[in-house]
Amino acid sequence: MLPQTIDETAELLSATDYVCSRPLATVTFLALKLGRPLFLEGEAGVGKTEIAKALATALGRRLIRLQCYEGLDAASAVYEWNYAAQMIEIRLAEAGGAGSADRAALARDLFSERFLTARPLLEAMRPQEGGAPVLLIDELDRTDEPFEAFLLEALSDFQVTIPELGTVTAPEPPIVVLTSNRTREVHDALKRRCLYHWVDYPDFETELAILRARAPEAQEALSREVVGFVQRLRTEDLFKKPGIAETIDWAKALMALDSLALSPQVISDTLGALLKYQDDIMRIQGSEAARILSEVQREAAAG
Ligand SMILES: Nc1ncnc2c1ncn2[C@@H]1O[C@H](COP(=O)(O)OP(=O)(O)OP(=O)(O)O)[C@@H](O)[C@H]1O
Ligand SMILES: [Mg+2]
Incomplete structure (x- = not known):
């Protein structure tokens, strides 16, 4: 169950040894209550990544992490077709002398779940034991603007369309935590969807x-x-x-x-x-x- 008050949120986190200031406990509580992504900015090593881990542990949810880097694109963030495995399947069919009916079946089969490699965003939209996962989108400032625009869309409807398979919709929106070290400004449109908090050095x-x-x-x-x-x-x-x-x-x-x-x-x-x-x-x-x-x-x- 999600915490019902700010104090409960702070207690829940402190049970996993995460010490939460009142403002951070407040914004975390609100993010959970309103179902909004939590956007954390701050200097290095102030506990931005750690809070997502602490939340997942405290709530008994799975933690799914999307580590951002320069050049990260939608394919590496959502899903990829396992090209090598598809090739092997084709070769095996060829070696076995597949007939035309087999070939049609193969063509369908090549774009099925079996050859799909789910990346963090797709994974976060699949049903999970214990409830919606905590999706940590870490160090967002390292990606570029096109990826941000893509993310904005993914975070607004929590669904992903795979042309060959159909649309995957999260049964329940994941708990999203985004972090940034502010090496560049993240776009307003994305920030607007989130609850923002600057994580300062503690007193x-x-x-x-x-x-x-x-x-x-x-x-x-x-x-x-x-x-x-x-x-x-x-x-x-x-x-x-x-x-x-x-x-x-x-x-x-x-x-x-x-x-x-x-x-x-x-x-x-x-x-x-x-x-x-x-x-x-x-x-x-x-x-x-x-x-x-x-x-x-x-x-x-x-x-
Ligand atoms: N509020 C806190 N309570 C308990 N431990 C904390 C807290 N904040 C930070 N820590 C400790 O500091 C370590 C570093 O924190 P974390 O990795 O979350 O920093 P970060 O803000 O994500 O830094 P970076 O920007 O470099 O990724 C954590 O592993 C944890 O041990
Ligand atoms: Mg971090």
């Missing part, structure tokens, strides 16, 4: 809650220092700011090294878990890390 308490959920073995004092440091780091002028994924990775790296507290040396040794560009590492390493750490510790002491 201190939320990130701490995420760390508690995702790295429960980390000690509270270390977790607080880690989150404090990352939050401060995000205010620096960096080429690529660390996401939540990096916070979790860093805490795990520190634990693997048996570090109980941060020190400038420990930070320098493990910065690669947090920053992924040499320029950023060079900037922060050494005295800059020590300065940020002392600020974080001073703030923590002040309460």
Whole structure:
């Protein structure tokens, strides 16, 4: 059953260790309630993809993922005919000396379910055990405008026509989550169909809650220092700011090294878990890390 309130939505997600801010819980609840696609934009590693996975797990639905990339076309997103298998079938029929009646049957057979390879969009429109699936259309900004236009149509009527077979209509519309890193603007027409939410970096308490959920073995004092440091780091002028994924990775790296507290040396040794560009590492390493750490510790002491 779908959650009936915003609180229920947040609880459902937190049961799968996904920590949801109130605005995100609200827009998710509304997307489910109104049956509208959820469009999530935000920086890398802030939990856009993860929420679709968490929703599927929490609702007991199948997760179907369409990973977008440059050059993705409708055929790779909906269905393809298995050309190799069709060729083999033809060769076998030829070798067996097929008569004219066989040939007619073969021609029909070649475009049947047996030779159809369903891709994510078609898969999402087929009946599923446990109810409509969660369809994750991930990193939409990587595709081009023609694909977006195609998607707009597919998402408006949730049906796909295969000329040789007929029309497949979803018995119940899938729960759609679209994500974008905003490397380009997605077209207004598509956005208009969706409920939009910008997923921001979490505040201190939320990130701490995420760390508690995702790295429960980390000690509270270390977790607080880690989150404090990352939050401060995000205010620096960096080429690529660390996401939540990096916070979790860093805490795990520190634990693997048996570090109980941060020190400038420990930070320098493990910065690669947090920053992924040499320029950023060079900037922060050494005295800059020590300065940020002392600020974080001073703030923590002040309460
Ligand atoms: N709200 C959250 N609650 C719990 N874990 C989270 C949350 N947000 C992010 N995470 C953790 O951070 C990791 C990265 O999140 P995710 O892959 O969803 O980021 P993303 O926004 O899709 O990033 P990208 O744009 O790079 O694809 C997740 O695997 C999860 O462990
Ligand atoms: Mg993602």
